[in-house]
Amino acid sequence: MSNKVKSSKRKRSRRSTFPTLYLAILTVLTYVPIAVVVVYSFNESKISSVWSGLSLRWYKELFRDPDMFRALLMSVLLGVSSCLIAAVIATLAAIGLPRAKLPGRKLVEYLSSLPIIIPEIVLGMVFLVYFSLLNLPFGMTTLIIAHTSFCIPYIYMQVKARLIGLDESYYEAARDLGASSIRAFFDITLPLIMPAVISGMFLSFAMSFDDVIISVFVTGVSTDTLPIKVYTQLKTSTTPKINALCTLMLVVTVFCYVMSYVFSRIGRRNMKTQKEREHKEAIRKA
Amino acid sequence: MLIEKTRDEVLEDIILSLRNFKKSFGDTQVLQGINLDVRRGEFVTLLGPSGCGKTTVLRIIAGLLDADEGQVILEGNDVTEAPPEKRNVNTVFQSYALFPHMNVGANVGYALRIRGEKKAKIKEEVARALSLVQLEGYERRMPHELSGGERQRVAIARAVIAKPKVLLLDEPLGALDLQLRRQMQIELKRLQRTLGITFIYITHDQEEALNMSNRIAVMRGGVFEQVGTPAEVYDTPRTSYVARFVGEANIICGKAVSVSDGFVTLRTDGGVVTARDGGIKFRAGDDVTISVRRENIQIIDELQDAGLRATVKEKNFVGGLLRTTLELDDGVEIIAARCGIDSPHVPGDVVYVMFTPEHAVAVRELP
Numbered sequence: 001m002s003n004k005v006k007s008s009k010r011k012r013s014r015r016s017t018f019p020t021l022y023l024a025i026l027t028v029l030t031y032v033p034i035a036v037v038v039v040y041s042f043n044e045s046k047i048s049s050v051w052s053g054l055s056l057r058w059y060k061e062l063f064r065d066p067d068m069f070r071a072l073l074m075s076v077l078l079g080v081s082s083c084l085i086a087a088v089i090a091t092l093a094a095i096g097l098p099r100a101k102l103p104g105r106k107l108v109e110y111l112s113s114l115p116i117i118i119p120e121i122v123l124g125m126v127f128l129v130y131f132s133l134l135n136l137p138f139g140m141t142t143l144i145i146a147h148t149s150f151c152i153p154y155i156y157m158q159v160k161a162r163l164i165g166l167d168e169s170y171y172e173a174a175r176d177l178g179a180s181s182i183r184a185f186f187d188i189t190l191p192l193i194m195p196a197v198i199s200g201m202f203l204s205f206a207m208s209f210d211d212v213i214i215s216v217f218v219t220g221v222s223t224d225t226l227p228i229k230v231y232t233q234l235k236t237s238t239t240p241k242i243n244a245l246c247t248l249m250l251v252v253t254v255f256c257y258v259m260s261y262v263f264s265r266i267g268r269r270n271m272k273t274q275k276e277r278e279h280k281e282a283i284r285k286a
Numbered sequence: 287m288l289i290e291k292t293r294d295e296v297l298e299d300i301i302l303s304l305r306n307f308k309k310s311f312g313d314t315q316v317l318q319g320i321n322l323d324v325r326r327g328e329f330v331t332l333l334g335p336s337g338c339g340k341t342t343v344l345r346i347i348a349g350l351l352d353a354d355e356g357q358v359i360l361e362g363n364d365v366t367e368a369p370p371e372k373r374n375v376n377t378v379f380q381s382y383a384l385f386p387h388m389n390v391g392a393n394v395g396y397a398l399r400i401r402g403e404k405k406a407k408i409k410e411e412v413a414r415a416l417s418l419v420q421l422e423g424y425e426r427r428m429p430h431e432l433s434g435g436e437r438q439r440v441a442i443a444r445a446v447i448a449k450p451k452v453l454l455l456d457e458p459l460g461a462l463d464l465q466l467r468r469q470m471q472i473e474l475k476r477l478q479r480t481l482g483i484t485f486i487y488i489t490h491d492q493e494e495a496l497n498m499s500n501r502i503a504v505m506r507g508g509v510f511e512q513v514g515t516p517a518e519v520y521d522t523p524r525t526s527y528v529a530r531f532v533g534e535a536n537i538i539c540g541k542a543v544s545v546s547d548g549f550v551t552l553r554t555d556g557g558v559v560t561a562r563d564g565g566i567k568f569r570a571g572d573d574v575t576i577s578v579r580r581e582n583i584q585i586i587d588e589l590q591d592a593g594l595r596a597t598v599k600e601k602n603f604v605g606g607l608l609r610t611t612l613e614l615d616d617g618v619e620i621i622a623a624r625c626g627i628d629s630p631h632v633p634g635d636v637v638y639v640m641f642t643p644e645h646a647v648a649v650r651e652l653p
């Protein structure tokens with residue numbers, strides 16, 4: 001008896017040391033460097049390694065730099081347009097594919113989420129070669145095409161997960177009450193999956209907003225995005241302006257992830273409860 | 287396509303006919319030949335255990351599912367191929383399926399909005415439908431703010447607002463507690479009378495079916511084993527399954543010894559008894575199965591002209607009735623129920639079980 005108590009105590013303490021250790025490693029490896037950059041972005045001094053007082057100087061300089069502002073504009077334009085286009089394509093795919101009666105349906109569904117694991121450098125190369133073959137001039141168009149293509153899987157997977165959990169009877173009830181299939185889609189299905197679409201859009205905006213690798217392959221002369229700017233500037237000079245820029249990008253990205261999470265939580269109560277699903281399965285088995 | 291009505295259909299005013307429809311999911315045949323004629327204004331209940339295919343029948347009527355074979359005929363029109371929105375039939379779903387992103391008013395008014403009715407008219411009709419289910423002033427509430435009973439009423443209001451020819455209800459009271467269920471049974475019945483809409487109602491609760499229906503279709507494994515009025519189904523079950531499922535009747539088996547004028551006398555291990563033949567033609571020596579309701583079983587101490595020897599096993603007082611469990615000589619268990627709180631018999635007593643022949647009926651024993 002006392003042995004049992006002891007061993008369970010030991011287990012508990014081991015259980016609590018492991019997360020602590022993990023958290024410590026995580027902090028040292030990731031959050032400390034981030035914190036350093038964030039803190040130094042408010043550093044007055046011109047030399048990054050010397051702390052000379054709190055100031056917003058580098059943020060001001062950043063916004064005064066027309067090049068940077070242009071890059072920001074490019075990034076936002078690119079992110080917004082590619083995730084909007086991707087949202088339409090991914091949503092239609094997630095809804096349409098399971099209903100389609102084509103033989104390779106499963107394969108197509110699988111292919112829809114595959115690009116997530118393809119190395120970005122490969123994708124970038126592929127786009128470069130492909131667009132050159134098509135004779136497409138490199139610029140905003142090529143950027144949007146490339147970004148749309150890697151945004152689709154993120155939205156597709158979110159929407160698909162939501163659709164699987166969504167009780168079919170809402171749509172059926174609308175049909176039953178006189179709605180055509182299109183009307184029922186716009187009145188019922190779309191509003192119910194909208195939080196998932198938006199969640200996926202935030203996620204893919206974040207992906208697009210910090211993408212360097214694919215972008216450098218397909219960008220044009222005058223369409224450098226923020227991450228490309230950061231990358232090229234770092235190679236030439238490391239003014240503390242870069243710290244400010246990184247901090248801003250961090251804020252935008254974190255904001256997008258948070259919004260993505262928030263929207264993925266919204267509307268969960270419309271999902272089938274676990275119990276209902278179990279019940280249906282039990283009936284099917286019986 | 288207009289289907290020629292038969293004479294009977296005109297005379298009886300048949301509003302909905304299900305003609306021999308069948309349905310399989312993969313290899314399993316879920317419905318094997320469903321036939322039913324429903325009269326205008328009738329309350330028909332599909333009664334059967336979970337998984338016997340009730341919901342599937344309803345979904346085929348609603349057009350949410352295609353049958354493999356057979357026809358659905360609504361007011362003389364073959365609607366087998368029609369999509370759900372083109373059938374004048376509405377459904378109260380088992381899960382209610384209230385649109386979670388719309389308030390009660392928008393839910394209830396949805397069918398009218400689809401038809402393009404004017405806002406003012408919709409508002410008026412919604413108010414009327416809500417008052418019909420005693421939910422005046424609930425327009426602005428959201429579905430998740432409602433109790434189970436309220437949700438159920440909203441689902442009903444939403445389904446009747448467009449005045450369907452037939453209302454389909456899939457276990458609408460299944461999720462409610464017993465007290466609320468009793469109350470809603472009465473309200474639903476009242477609603478059906480006021481609206482004059484034909485109801486097709488699903489339940490697995492035999493008491494509910496007996497209470498509410500004009501006719502009951504007892505379902506088992508994808509077929510209707512018996513379709514009849516509550517009295518017919520209760521007093522003259524056609525099969526041993528129906529006898530057991532509706533009112534948990536006692537089933538006794540034996541061999542026919544003599545047949546006379548609507549009655550059959552059979553011999554079992556424990557003795558000889560007589561029952562109505564239930565329309566089955568028996569000859570001496572045939573296997574006979576009979577059904578006797580619990581309340582029609584009498585327990586006596588001395589053998590009279592007919593009766594079966596049995597041993598008292600157990601006594602329980604349930605729902606205002608004394609329930610005595612007995613075992614016949616051939617091992618069959620019999621339950622007798624009668625008013626009162628106690629009887630002179632104690633477990634272990636050897637007694638005789640008897641019943642008047644009118645109270646017992648021969649049933650078919652289907653596999």
Ligand SMILES: Nc1ncnc2c1ncn2[C@@H]1O[C@H](COP(=O)(O)OP(=O)(O)O)[C@@H](O)[C@H]1O
Pocket residue numbers: 283284285286311316334335336337338339340341342343
């Ligand atoms: N979409 C489906 N795919 C496969 N099997 C199904 C489907 N719908 C129902 N079934 C099966 O059909 C049978 C009858 O189901 P259902 O009509 O829902 O029964 P009930 O409503 O009487 O409980 C069950 O065995 C169920 O598992």
Ligand SMILES: [Mg+2]
Pocket residue numbers: 337340341380456
């Ligand atoms: Mg069911």
